[in-house]
Amino acid sequence: MPGPSRRTLLSLASATPLLRAARATAQAGFPNRPITIVMPVAPGGPGDVLGRPLAQVMSAELGQAVVIDARPGAGGTIGLDYAARQRPDGHTLVIVSNSTYAIAPHLYTMPYDNDTAFAPIALLAGAPSFLCVHRSVPANTVAEFIALARQRPDSITFATAGIGFTSHLATELFMAKTGVSMLHVPYRGGAPASQALLAGEVNMNFMEAALVRSLASTGMIRPLAITSRVRSPLFPDVPTLEEAGVQGFESATYWAMIAPAGTPQPILDRVGGIALAHMRRPETQATVSHAGFIPIAGDAEAFTRHKAADTALWGEIIRTRGIRLSS
16 A cells, blocks of 8 residues: 655644644643633724634634633733733633733833733734724815814824823824824723714724724714825725825734743643634635734744834834823
8 A cells, every 4th residue: 555645744744733732731631611811902992803703713622612801901901910810721811912012011010020921822913003083073184184283283182092002102103203282082992992083072093994994984984094004905095194294104003812921831832723723714814804904823933023023112102202101
């Protein structure tokens, strides 16, 4: 009889690490109860677009319920402080944005060590945002909005997900590059901030595409520009901020999965393998792209490199703008 083909041998070899991880986690009794994914942001925001489908996939793969536990506040550090104090056995995981892991350390006295309290699992996706205004704002372009803001210094209001979140820093960067001054109105999460814009409580908000896609059809908000270097296929007629005259502008919110430090490596490998396989599926990539995300599916090492670079980038912006929690 002929032996196994080279393709078969390669397939077996590539599957070996996942099989080993599955055996190791089974030997460790993982999972033996429901798994909680802590999300340190308000429910209903962009993180749910990634978190809830992934929770369903993990539940099917691991044979246990996987529930989302939203714990917003203090730049996301309340949720992470809670997660850091849970048993590191794989039954507590975290889906978190760079607002917390790269920005909050420059603004808050951390109740945990941002460098050592968590183990990296995966870098899931990134999301640019749109500069959106309420329909009552008499501006149809970025240039018109800048002119309006210059005419009314400190009277144009902007909503954010909270002090230090990427929506806040994107606006600080916008003000720095355009020379305008606006009034900050922080909320407890991206969803409440977007609802405030929708209701006309504020004039402007840097809103992530997942929310813009669901709200733009109401006619109550108007996207003027996107923060990425390229246009979005969701709104191909909306220019980038650089195209609109704000040179060198780029901003995004990145989402990652982490776990309390000390979680056994076989469990991290098992969970990470499920998350990365899910994010790499064509149907997942199509779904998240349609929601305005850029799928990344980077492993633990990729996340570690990204975290270091993003932390340095936002730290410089915070220092040069003199941003404080009392601002």
